[in-house]
Amino acid sequence: xxxxxxxxxxxKPFTDQEKLGHNRWHPDIPPVACVNPGDxxxxxxxxxxxxxxxxxxxxxxxxxAPLSTVHALSGPFHxxxxxxxxxxxxxxxxxxxxxxxxxxxxxxGWGYTGIFAKxxxxxxxxxxxxxxxxxxxxxxxxxxTSRHIPGVEFSGIIHPGLMGTAPSHDLLKRWNQxxxxxxxxxxxxxxxLALPPEPDNAILGxxxxxxxxxxxxxxxxxxxxxxNGGNQDIKNLSKGTRVFYPVYVxxxxxxxxxxxxxxxxGEITFCGGIEMSGxxxxxxxxxxxxxxxxxxxxxAIFMPGNLEPQHSQWLAFSGTSVTLDGEQRYLDSHLAYxxxxxxxxxxxxxxxxxxxxxxxxxxxxxxxGRFSGVVDIPNACATVYLPVDIFSIDIRPGAGPQPTIDPGxxxxxxxxx
Numbered sequence: 381x382x383x384x385x386x387x388x389x390x391x392k393p394f395t396d397q398e399k400l401g402h403n404r405w406h407p408d409i410p411p412v413a414c415v416n417p418g419d420x421x422x423x424x425x426x427x428x429x430x431x432x433x434x435x436x437x438x439x440x441x442x443x444x445a446p447l448s449t450v451h452a453l454s455g456p457f458h459x460x461x462x463x464x465x466x467x468x469x470x471x472x473x474x475x476x477x478x479x480x481x482x483x484x485x486x487x488x489g490w491g492y493t494g495i496f497a498k499x500x501x502x503x504x505x506x507x508x509x510x511x512x513x514x515x516x517x518x519x520x521x522x523x524x525t526s527r528h529i530p531g532v533e534f535s536g537i538i539h540p541g542l543m544g545t546a547p548s549h550d551l552l553k554r555w556n557q558x559x560x561x562x563x564x565x566x567x568x569x570x571x572x573l574a575l576p577p578e579p580d581n582a583i584l585g586x587x588x589x590x591x592x593x594x595x596x597x598x599x600x601x602x603x604x605x606x607x608n609g610g611n612q613d614i615k616n617l618s619k620g621t622r623v624f625y626p627v628y629v630x631x632x633x634x635x636x637x638x639x640x641x642x643x644x645x646g647e648i649t650f651c652g653g654i655e656m657s658g659x660x661x662x663x664x665x666x667x668x669x670x671x672x673x674x675x676x677x678x679x680a681i682f683m684p685g686n687l688e689p690q691h692s693q694w695l696a697f698s699g700t701s702v703t704l705d706g707e708q709r710y711l712d713s714h715l716a717y718x719x720x721x722x723x724x725x726x727x728x729x730x731x732x733x734x735x736x737x738x739x740x741x742x743x744x745x746x747x748x749g750r751f752s753g754v755v756d757i758p759n760a761c762a763t764v765y766l767p768v769d770i771f772s773i774d775i776r777p778g779a780g781p782q783p784t785i786d787p788g789x790x791x792x793x794x795x796x797x
Contacts, residue, residue, distance in 0.1 A: 381422065381661075382420040382421045382422045382473070382661050382662075383421055383422065384421070384422040384423070384424065384659075385412075385413040385415070385421045385422070385423065385457070386399055386401070386412060386413065386422075386423040386424055386454045386455070386457075387399075387424050388424035388425075388426055388454075388657070390478060390481060390483060390485050390487075390488065390657070393430060393431070394426050394430040394452045394583070395583060399412045399413070400412070400583065400585055400586065401426075401452060401453050401454050401455060401583065401585065401635070401637070402453050402455070402456070402583050402584055402585045402635065403449060403450060403451055403452055403453060403581070403582065403583040403602060404577075404582050404583070404584060404595075404596070404599035404600060404601065404602065405544075405546065405547055405552065405555075405599060405600040405601075405602060405606075405608070405610070406546070406547075406552065406584060406595045406598070406599035406600070407546050407547060407548055407549055407552060407628075407629050407633070408584075408587060408591065408595050409456055409546065409584050409585040409586075409587060409595070409599075409633070410456075410585055410586045410587065411455070411456045411457055411458035411585075411631060411633055412454075412455060412456065412457065412585060412586075413457050413458070414457070414458040414459075414460060414631075415457055415458070415459055415460070415664060416459070416460045416461075417459065417460065417461060417462075417664060417665045417666045418663075418664075418665055419663070419664060420473060420661065420662065420663040421661070421662060422659055422660070422661050422662075423454045423455070423457075423636055423659065423660050423661075423662065424454065424478075424657075424658075424659050425452075425454050425540070425636060425637045425638070425639045425657060425658055425659065425660060426452040426454070426637065426657050427452070427485065427486040427487055427491075427639070427655055427656055427657040428450045428451045428452055428541075428542075428637065428638045428655060429445060429446065429449065429450060429452070429655075430449060430452045431484070431485050431486070432445060432446055432449070433445070433486060433492050433494070433514075433655070434484070435484065435486075435490050435492070435516050436516075436792075437516075437528075437789060437792050438514075438792050438794070439494070439512045439513055439514040439791075439792040439793055439794035440512075440794045441514070442494035442495070442496065442497070442512040442513065442514045442651060442794065443497050443500060443511075443512035443794035443795070443796065444500070445494070445496065445500060445501070445651065446581070447500065447501055447575075447603075448578050448580055448581040449581045449583075450602065450603070451542055451602045451603075451611065451637050451638050452583075452637060453542065453602065453635045453636065453637040453638075454635065454636055454637055455633070455634060455635030455636060455637075456546055456585070456631075456633035456634060456635045457632075457633070457634045457635070457664075458631035458632070458633060459631055459632045459634060459664050459666065460631070461666060462627050462630070462631050462632040462666050463627065463630060463668075464548065464627055464628055464629060464630070465627065465669050465670075465671050465672060466627040466632070466666050466667060466668055466669065466670055466671065467624045467625065467626065467627065467666070467667040467670030467671060467673075467674070467676060468545060468624070468625040468626075468627050468632045468634060468664065468665075468666060469622060469623075469624055469664060469665040469666065469667065470543065470622070470623045470624075470625060470634065470662055470663075470664055471621070471622050471623075471662065471663040471664075471665075472539075472540070472617065472618065472619055472620065472621045472622075472623075472660065472661070472662060472685065473619070473661040473662060473663055474619055474659075474660070474661040475538050475539060475540065475618070475619055475639065475658065475659070475660040475661070476538055476658050476659060477489070477491070477519060477538075477639075477641060477656050477657070477658040478656075478657050478658055478659070479659065485657055486655055486656045486657055487639070487656035487657030487658045488657070489518065489519055490516060490517060490518050490519060490656075491516075491517050491519065491524075491640075491641045491654035491655055491656035492514060492515065492516050492517065492651075492654065492655055493514070493515045493517065493649060493651065493652060493653065493654055493655070493740050493743050493744040494512065494513065494514045494515075494649060494650075494651030494652075494655075495509050495511075495512060495513040495514075495649045495650070495651065495736065495739060495740060495743075496512060496649070496650045496651050497510065497511055497512040497794070497795070497796060498510040498511075498570060498571060499570060499571075499796050500512070500571075500796075501571055501650055501651070502570075502571035502650065503648065503649050503650040503651075504646060504648035504649070504650065504718060504721070505648065505718060505721065505722065505739065506571065508722065508735075509735070509736065509739055511793055511794065511795040511796075512793065512794040512795070513736045513739075513740060513791045513792065513793050513794075514528070514740075514791060514792050515528040515529050515737070515740040515741075515744065515791050516528060517641065517642075517654045517744065519536075519641060522535045522536055522538075522689070523535055523536075524536050524641060524642055524654060524744070526744075527788065527789065528737070528740070528788070528789065528790065528791045528792065529733070529737045529740060529741050529791065530785060530786060530787065530788040531732075531733070531771060531772040531773060531785035531786075532741060532745065532770055532771060532772070533770060533772070534642065534689070534745050534746060534767070534770040535642075535689035535746075536640075536641040536642035536654065536689075536746075537615050537616070537618050537642055537643065537688050537689065537746050538618060538619070538639070538640065538641055538642070538658075539614070539615055539616070539617045539618045539621075539639070539640055539643070540617060540636050540637065540638060540639055540640075540660055541611060541612070541613045541637075541638035541639065541640050541643070541647070541653060542602065542609075542610060542611040542612070542613075542635075542636065542637050542638040543609055543610075543612075543617070543623065543625075543634070543635070543636045544606075544608040544609030544610040544625065544634070544635060544680075545608045545609065545625045545626065545627055545628060545629070545632045545633060545634050545635075546608065546628065546629045546632070546633035546634075546635070547600070547606075547607075547608050547628055547629075548628040548629055551607060551608070551628055552598065552599075552600055553598075555600050555606060556576070556577065556598060556600065559574040559575075559576065560574075560576060562574050563576060574604070575601040575603050575604075576601075577596075577597060577598055577599055577600065577601065578601065579593075579596035579597055582595075582596040582599060584596060584599060607626065607678035607679055608625070608626065608628065609623070609625050609679070609680045611638065612680075613638075613640075613643065613646075613647040613652070613653070614682075615640070615642075615643040615644070615645060615653070615746065616682075616684040616685070616688070617682065617684070617685075618684070618685045618687065618688055619685050619687050620684075620685025620686055620687050621682055621683065621684050621685040622682065622683045623680050623681075623682040623683075624667070624670070624674075624676060624680060624681050624682065625680045626671050626676060626677065626678060626679070626680070627666075627671070634664070636660060636662070638655075639655075639656050639657065639658045639660065640653030640654055640655060640656065641653070641654035641656050642654045642744055642745065642746060643743070643744065643746070644741075644742050644743055644744060644745055644746065644747035644749070645747055645748055645749030645750075645764075646717065646721075646749050647743060648721055648739075648742055648743050649739060649740060649742075649743035649744075652743035652744070653743065653744060654744050688746075689746065691746070691767035691768075691769055691770075692769070693767070693768050693769065694748070694765040694766060694767055694768065695765070695766045695768050695775060695776060696763050696764065696765045696766070697720050697721075697723040697724040697727065697763065697764050697766075698720055698723070698752065698761055698762070698763045699715075699716045699717060699718065699719025699720030699721070699722070699723055699761070699762050699763075699764075700716050700719060700759040700760065700761055700762075701713070701715045701716045701719075701758070701759050701760045702715075702719070702759065703715065704719075704722075708758055708759075709758070710757065710758050711754060711755075711757060711758065711759070711760045712760055713751050713754055713760040713762055715760075716751075716759070716760040716761055716762035717749060717751070717762035717764070719762070720749075720762045720763055720764045721739075721742055721764055723764075724738070724742060724747075724764050724766060725738040725739055725742065727775075728741070728775070730782065731773060731775060731782070731783065731784055731785055732784040732785040732786065732787050733785065733787055734787055734790055734791065736790070736791045736793065737787060737790065737791050740791055742764070742766075745766075745767070745770055746767060746770075747764055747765060747766055747767070748764070748765035749762070749763070749764050749765075750762065750763045750764075750765070772785065773785055
């Protein structure tokens with residue numbers, strides 16, 4: 381087993397660990413460890429809310445989720461010899477939940493999916509699902525089942541939701557300027573258009589005193605993906621994946637976290653996938669001057685692993701860029717994917733699942749989302765593929781009697797009203 385260079389004690393909060401990670405992006409956050417090109421190592425990762433979500437039948441914790449605390453990231457890790465303009469090669473050798481532990485922390489044999497309330501983060505379908513909902517999933521080897529969504533079992537595509545390199549001061553400044561300009565176009569929007577720097581609850585590794593205060597005022601939130609990688613939530617970054625990250629600071633200062641046991645394309649519930657704590661084994665190397673050599677000046681490129689579960693039959697749903705009110709939008713792929721997801725949800729309710737159960741399932745199960753047509757004016761077309769073998773009943777359309785399931789206790793709901 382590779383040496384664990386960032387161990388975590390499951391009984392202690394993230395801020396009380398032997399080594400302190402971070403929950404913001406800033407170039408001045410000091411590295412917690414140094415590795416060399418060619419090294420392999422293990423990193424423990426804490427669930428993104430650091431244990432704020434419980435294994436129970438109540439969604440109040442999702443409704444009140446402390447968004448200013450995320451993500452609890454392991455790192456940064458300094459890679460000896462990495463310089464701005466290089467490409468950092470990151471190989472995912474292995475990834476999984478906390479080994480051989482059961483307990484109250486997500487990753488200790490269980491994980492969760494949540495639909496965020498519109499007043500606290502929202503989701504991809506926040507207008508149709510404005511309240512908070514939760515599903516808890518139990519792990520059995522590679523399989524996941526949930527008492528909140530009966531009649532479903534699937535193999536997880538275990539992956540990190542967030543990996544990335546530190547931004548330079550110039551890149552951080554550009555992030556803050558462009559996101560502030562976006563917020564200014566509709567400053568009262570709910571949920572907000574972007575998340576500005578938030579000093580409260582900022583964790584900045586070893587920074588203290590005035591250096592901490594100054595950095596906390598400008599450090600970027602980790603919620604969105606950006607040029608450095610970040611919170612891309614790509615379910616295919618699984619075991620066997622190789623990622624090439626742009627390097628913007630000396631040492632690259634690579635960080636990782638937000639592990640998922642499984643996820644559907646888009647992580648559409650926002651608190652999506654099946655969130656958990658766990659471990660990840662990595663190997664790193666460098667391509668000198670790789671950014672210029674391959675014209676990868678921003679955003680990572682990757683080679684996905686080939687150890688994902690195989691599904692032989694799918695049921696796919698399509699959507700176009702027309703709103704629920706019948707308004708025509710021009711090649712709006714985002715809207716088209718929303719409509720495809722809503723069509724899948726509406727279809728699944730005919731078998732007995734509630735809309736909330738179906739929505740949570742699309743966020744957690746290994747669905748495939750695709751932009752299928754983006755050139756035929758005025759309608760973009762997006763599709764969502766459901767693997768039919770994850771269901772205990774046959775969900776394919778047919779001439780015979782329609783099977784149904786017992787929705788059980790349903791998905792816990794919590795509202796601000």
